[in-house]
Amino acid sequence: LARAETAFKTRKRVNLMHLVYQSEENMGIDGGEEEESEEDVEEGGLFRVKKRKVQKSRSLALVDTCKVEVLAGDLVEWGEEDNLESLRHRFITAKPNPENGE
Amino acid sequence: MAGTTILRFEGHNYLRQRLLLATLSGKTVRIDNIRPEDEDNPGLTDYEASFLRLLEKVTNGCSVEISYTGTTVVYRPGVIIGGKIHHDCPPSRAISYFLEPMIALAPFAKTPMMLTMTGVTNDNVDVSIDTLRTVLLPQLKRYGIEDSIELKISKRGAPPLGGGEIFFRSPIIRTLKPLQYTTEGQIKRIRGIAYATRVSPSMANRTVEAARSLLTRYIPDVYIYTDVYKGAESGKSPGYALTLVAESNTGVLLSSECAFQPRSKSGSAPMDVDQDEAFTKSNGAAAGQGEGGVSSMLVNDYSFPTPEDLGVRTARLLLQEIRKGGTVDSVSQWLNVLFLALGPEDVGKVRIGNLTPFTIQYLRDIKSFLGVTFKIKPDPENRTVILTCLGTGYTNVNKNVQ
Structure with missing residues (x-):
């Protein structure tokens, strides 16, 4: 089991390093801009009219900011008691007062 | 500083970090294809141009060449001088957009930076001034930047018109301290x-x-x-x-x-x-x-x-x-990554929750400018990621030796 775990770890590490340093082209961050097909239309021979790319996706990843937007839908889970409880161990008060209803 | 090599990039995104890294490393940078497809407003936006002007203010001897269409910028950095600076930020971006790179730049200036900026203090696109003050600045202490650092919010400015005002003062240092910080605590x-x-x-x-x-x-x-x-x-x-x-x-x-x-x-x-x-x-x-x-x-x-x-x-x-966990939250990943890379020639380490797309590109750009590759190792125990690197031993050559 221990061997499997280390194998898993190393594999995952390679993946992350690879993701950051090797696969520059196919990262999700640039995804939004490449969606539209871009075609050159012949017009009168000399000039080419480039079809305008329509930017469809909206994302802060396309803006120069370090903030990452968490979708409102992803926060709904925090309305559930189980999820709220699952975080309790991260607080210094983890043991002393287990019952503390809202 | 007369760099013969020019680093080339494309696209409008990540402009700030590339200009910041260029300034720190003294390398000339050329960025092409800045919104070439945009029929109405190709090239640099007002806030990007404003950021370039701010860089001109805090440095001495830099040169900025912008092509006629604004889609190409060639930036040759100068010496970071710091000092007393006033900058009016356009309301299209929050003050933090301009202040963030300055926080990273100021410790390496010739004289302590005293920066007054006006504009939008809080919005949802950029990090708020409050977060910079209460989260980012305290983290500088870990790198040895502590005395007389100050960020004052004298006026608030909400979007769209802004009208806020802040004052930022940073000390200067010679080198950063190494950091190994992986204990999350409770x-x-x-x-x-x-x-x-x-x-x-x-x-x-x-x-x-x-x-x-x-x-x-x-x-x-x-x-x-x-x-x-x-x-x-x-x-x-x-x-x-x-x-x-x-x-x-x-x-x-x-x-x-x-x-x-x-x-x-x-x-x-x-x-x-x-x-x-x-x-x-x-x-x-x-x-x-x-x-x-x-x-x-x-x-x-x-x-x-x-x-x-x-x-x-x-x-x-x-x-x-x-x-998500980690010893560094999502919005301050970039600063920690940058300061680890600029740190002394020693192993630096932080634990982060997960890599944001912004940080991923930051890591790549750090590699192109500073030649530092991070070791990125996930910790399956609590699903965090540990970033490790060997610092470049960056020294503030502008600071006078006493």
Whole structure:
């Protein structure tokens, strides 16, 4: 089991390093801009009219900011008691007062 | 500094970090294809041009060449001088957009930087001034930048018109201290700031109450200040926002924030020619009546029906951030990564929750400018990531030796 775990770890590490340093082209961050097909239309021979790319996706990843937007839908889970409880161990008060209803 | 090599990049994104890294490393950079497809407003936006002007102010002897169409920039950095600087930020981006790189630059200046900036203090696109003050600046201490560092918010400025004012002062240092920081600890207290300007002060209070009631179930030590601005200090537009910071017993700071943003289109009317109006144009249908500029890139709706909703949203965002874990939160990853790379020739280490797309590109750009490759190792124990690197031993050559 221990061997499997280390194998898993190393594999995952390679993946992350690879993701950051090797696969520059196919990262999700640039995804939004490449969606539209871009075609050159012949017009009168000399000039080419480039079809305008329509930017469809909206994302802060396309803006120069370090903030990452968490979708409102992803926060709904925090309305559930189980999820709220699952975080309790991260607080210094983890043991002393287990019952503390809202 | 007469670099013969020119680093080339493409695209408008990540412009700030490339210019910042160019300035720190003294390398000339050429960026092509800045919005070439944009028929209405190709090239640099007003805020990008403004950022270039700010760089000209804090350095000496830099040169900026912008092509006629604005789609190409060649930037040859100068010496970072610092000193007393005033900068008016365009309302299309928050002050933080301009201040963030300055925080990283200022310690390496020739004289301590004293920077006054005006503009928008809180919005949903950029990190708020409160987060910079309460989360980012305290982290500088770990790198040995501590005395006389100051960030004062003298006036609030909500979007779209802004009108806020801040003062930032940074000491200068010769070298950074190494950092190995991987112990997360447990959260011992939660602090926060709710500000309100040109709206009823009860908006801030109600926001605080909602956030508090969600967070006190974990820990009694939750204190959220309310900061109500009046008169001349209240900026030009109404607004309110909440910033929350959780602190662990090992000094980890995790933050979340949210600002109120009206949905109406009347907001953008007084703004004169907005450079990236094109964003709005292409997204217009989807964004409804989105206001101009980068805020139309936001997916969520920030026009909360009640201040309680904003409070709950921010508190939940904080829980999300706490669950991610790490010793460095998402919005300060870039600074830690940068300072580790600039640190002494020693092993530097931090633990982060997960890599944001912004940080991933930062790591790549750090590699191109500084030649530092990070070791990125996931820790399956609590699903965090450990970043390790060998610093470059960057020294502030501008600082006089006493």
